[in-house]
Amino acid sequence: MTKKQKKVLFRILFSAALTVLIHFIPVAGIGKFLLYLLPYLIIGYDVLRKAALGVIHGEVFDENFLMAIATVGAMGLGLFGNDSYAEGVEVMLFYQIGELFQSYAVGKSRSSIATLMDIRPDYANLELDGEITKVSPDTVMPDAIILVRPGERVPLDGVILEGSSTLNTSALTGESLPREVCAGDDIISGCVNLSGLLKVRVTKPFAQSTVTKILDLVENSSMKKAKAENFITKFARYYTPAVCIGAALLAFLPPLFVGNWLEWISRALTFLVISCPCALVISIPLSFFGGIGGASRAGILVKGGNYLEALADTKTMVFDKTGTLTEGVFSVSALYPSDGFAKKELLETAALAESFSNHPISKSLRDALKDAPDTDRVSDVKEIAGNGVTALVDGRRAAVGNARLMERLGVSFLPCTDAGTVVYVAIEQQFAGSILISDRVKKTAPQAIRELQAQGVRTVMLTGDSKKAADAAAKELGIREVHSNLLPADKVAQVEQLLCAKPPRSRLAFVGDGINDAPVLSRADIGIAMGAMGSDAAIEAADIVLMDDDPSRISLAIQISRKCLRIVRQNIVFSLSVKALCLILGALGVTGMQAAIFADVGVMVLAVLNASRTLRAARS
Secondary structure, eight states: OOOHHHHHHHHHHHHHHHHHHHHSSSSOOOHHHHHHHHHHHHHHHHHHHHHHHHHHHHHOOHHHHHHHHHHHHHHHHTTTTOOOOOHHHHHHHHHHHHHHHHHHHHHHHHHHHHHHHHOOSOOOEEEEEEEEEOGGGOOOOOEEEEEEETTTTTTSSSSEEOOOOEEEEEHOOOSSEEEEEETEEEEETTTOOSSOOOEEEEEEOOOSSSHHHHHHHHHHHHGGGHHHHHHHHHHHHHEEEEEEHOOOHHHHHHTHHHOHHHHHHHHHHHHHHHHHOHHHHHHHHHHHHHHHHHHTTTTTEEOOOOHHHHHHTTEEEEEEEETTTTTOOEEEEEEEEEOOOOOHHHHHHHHHTTTTTOOHHHHHHHHHOSSSOOOEEEEEEEEEEETTTEEETTTEEEEOOOOOHHHTHHHHOOOOOOSSSEEEETTTTEEEEEEEOOOOBTTTHHHHHHHHTTTEEEEEEEEOHHHHHHHHHHHHHHHHHHHHHHSSSHHHHHHHHHHHOOOTEEEEEEOOOSSSHHHHHHSEEEEEEESSSSSSHHHHHHHEEEEOOOOHHHHHHHHHHHHHHHHHHHHHHHHHHHHHHHHHHTTSSSSOHHHHHIIIIHHHHHHHHHGGGGGGGOOO
């Protein structure tokens, strides 16, 4: 409990004790009013102050204004013999109890997320001229060398040069098992080094590091409100003035016909207390805030409440294949040289031509060569999106890519029918042979597809790979709808068709990881990117980021979003139903201030308690 909350609690206890004591003091008239005024001001001075400031600044109709009018009115009625002093103090007392509870609940939610996301590194151990200096991470530039000792948080993204260790990545990915790393492995900021000493070459400045991007995503997620949040904001804007007008009419219209002014003013004040919309105004944003926090705990970063809400309505999930449903770790499984070409020449030419590319297939060609390719032998490299590359290798024009590249260049080639990704190689317009590259389906991918289908989600796979490789992967995954041989523009066109064919009021999500997926991630209703191995462009274009590249997290994300929306709807229905009933009963004089207190404070407490369940959504 914070210092401010403790202070409010003291005021509540002191004011309550004082109210009980005054009840037994035999005094009447103005003396009684002055006695009750003391606990009333102790417990309610801040509410009265906020109400007055709201009036001064033109922001009149809020819960502080409603409470101030209702309680000041109750205290005033006491002067006319209505004996409502105690009720005025009680309303303010219970309102403050509710506010304290709400403050504590929201504080716990924020604290939970803050603890979860407490991944910002304090320093980096910079190695310079043989000396180690502690510096701020944002002063370290790419290619600098840093040391990460056991127990320290990795401050920047980089590549391990020396050492091996295990890393705790739970704050980033939600994965509880430590990750083994060694020299040559990529390492991301925010995780904790558990055992060995690591020497790391920095690859990104702090502003572009993984930890900074995660913190920015979580901190800015509240800026993008869901429809339900926007509805509540607009609802409160019109609802509060409406109930104030309703209360005024209730106070002054019936007495013109039936008399008994004090009774009708008392009913109007009760009406005001009941009508306070704080249960909705507080609980709905808290529900989405908790849902985003619960998802973050599981390594699922949602960029806003609007995306969390949209995810709950997703009925079509479209997947890229390579790196999304498959591991994206390719290896050369077969070499098929043409007559007149050797296997070594075929592989070496392909690896040299692809030596400047970061594509997984290019990396697999270089890995198969074993020796690092001599880039001095390569020049005039031209990449043709969705086809491959052309380059001068040892002074000869080489073309390395798919069948479309061979057709584009007019090279006569022998198609390879084996399942897998096929790379065709041509040297000086002569077909040199083909290289078969295989990828493995991720272990959790088939389970992810089954879970999505069990949730009523249609699954589709789009890939630039060959039909045979795509069909083989789809069969293993359990996906029935597959579209292969697609260029990036073709993927966008295919998603356009799927968007037109999706059920009414449903959403389509696309899951991808590569830079070529950025356009289709932006075009889909919801873009989901793989955060660990995904490209920066894909992560920027996406609305949701999976930090551990595990496709099974998608069904968990949908489960979290649907639970969050259920809680939001429960709070809306419950709050409005109770308030509507109590407003009618209060207007008829059936209920008094005690029911009004329950309709306001009690409903708010229950709604906030219900909303706080979204923080635990990832564990249920």
